[in-house]
Amino acid sequence: MQDLAILFRGNNLRRLLGGLGVTLKLSLVSVALSIALGLVVGALMTLKNPVLKAFFRLWLETVRIVPQLVLLFLVYFGLAKAFNLQISGETAAVAVFTFWGAGEMGDLVRGAITSIPVHQRESSAALGLTRAQCWRFVLLPQAARRLVPQAINLTTRMIKTTSLVMLIGVVEVLKVGSQIIDAARYDAPQGAIWVYAAVFFLYFIACWPISLAAGRLEKKWS
């Protein structure tokens, strides 16, 4: 139990929180980009153009089949090797997470739009609404009610997955965690458990309010 103290030794706690800060920054930038791009991508996904369809299919299959970790290595080390292009770990992480998030978000948007029954469009047309009015008052509000809880769910998944970036050397919460553990290997051998507990706790407080909000919205709008 006294090994718990390594959390409070020196500036360890500040370093852990700083790590969480980097994580959240990476996540939030990727999430914001993914949502913005995903809205456009999702609208394009509803089009019937066969070339676009094949392209989006390939994109989605890629991000679903290839693990994010592999994508990270490919972008971070692969780009450096293939084109002698050295990008920062943070850039690589944002690029990979946005590539993933925009694809998934696009698919959620597509699903939300296409799940609205045709007769919703037809009965609003029969009421004399213009196409734009039909989207604004009938189709988009219904799509949004479906989309928002799912988008929040995707956001929490993205935040959790950012823990992977420590494997390419981006300083963030897990990396700080293992540094603290290493430094304290001899004088606090049980420290690891407390450090990981703290890391778990930090991720929990970052994701829990978000998934709580998602659950509420889902109940309210279903």
Added chain:
Amino acid sequence: MNDKPILEVRHLRKHFDGTGVLEDVSFAMREGEVIVVVGPSGCGKSTLLRCINGLERPDGGEILLDGARIDGAADLVKVRRQVGMVFQSYDLFPHMDVMGNLTLGPVQALKQPRAQVEAEAEKALARVGLADRAHALPRQLSGGQKQRVALVRAMLMHPRLLLLDEITAALDPEMVREVLNVVLDLARDGMTMLIVTHEMRFAEAVADRVIFLEGGSVLEDAPPARFFHAPETDRARQFLASFEFDAVRQPPKD
């Protein structure tokens, strides 16, 4: 009732992927007239109604509303503001309460002041027995209540012509009557209506004329008394017979 045709359909033709649904459909209807369209399932009744308010594009022929061509009209939106339609499925907007459903068209499409539309909507709801449901969501209503709201929603647009496509077909039998009573009420008020229904007793009660659609064209066009009791074609006789049941047991002889 005056004699000016409000709607004229001339030689209307509509094919889907090469198979003909409507081959040559012609009829005209006067202001205030109620026409019931009957015919076997799949004969193109819905297609006919959908062509009239521009949800389907005809392949041939003409449709005129108040003497002006509306088929392939550039301004379908304007046409639909004059031609109301209620469908078989419950097509209320699920994210809006009853009042929201009722005011959307008049406020957004016709740019009427919201307060005025709401006052009118409240009166109309009371008339169909739903005065206390103005703030209910569609999912809190029964099927019959939803269709009454859908009828009110169409009527608040003050259409020249109202198209009803099997509006009771998805309802439990005990709810059919409350919906059809509203339609009978509209007919008494002089609303011009083109109605597709499988409720033959209702058709007989509400119709000024019955149109029998079969094989892509109008086989009979007659007042209900004649169509239901002395149809001219064998097809119509067979169709009407499909609504009858033969008694299983013979009546006792004594």
